Amino acid sequence: MHLIGIPLRKPNFAELTAASILAVGLWMACLGVMRAAQFEIASGDAGALLIVVAWACLSTRLGIRVGLGQRHLAANLLVSGALLGLYEVVRAVAI
Numbered sequence: 001m002h003l004i005g006i007p008l009r010k011p012n013f014a015e016l017t018a019a020s021i022l023a024v025g026l027w028m029a030c031l032g033v034m035r036a037a038q039f040e041i042a043s044g045d046a047g048a049l050l051i052v053v054a055w056a057c058l059s060t061r062l063g064i065r066v067g068l069g070q071r072h073l074a075a076n077l078l079v080s081g082a083l084l085g086l087y088e089v090v091r092a093v094a095i
Helices: 013-036 043-062 070-094
Strands: none
Touching: 013 043, 043 070
8 A cells, every 4th residue: 555655564563552652652741841841731732732643653653754755744744634634623523
C-alpha cells in the first residue's frame, strides 16, 4: 500500500503497543511541561495534542518519517490535518 508514493509497512502488535505507550508518555510529558510553565490548556486542546502525538508515533512505525523528504512531511501534515478536522467535527456534534 502506498500513500503519496510512500510505501507503507504493516507494523506488528508489539510495534503498535510501543507506539501507543510512547504517545501517551510524550503527551503526559507535554502536559506536564505546559502545567509547569503555567500555560493553560483546555481539555479539547489536550485531546487534539494527544491525537497529533499518537499519529506521529504511529506514522514512524508505518514508514512515514518526516526527516526523509517533502513527501513524508506532506503525508504527515495531511493525515494530521484530517485527524484534527475529524476530531473537531466529532467534538462539535458531541457538545
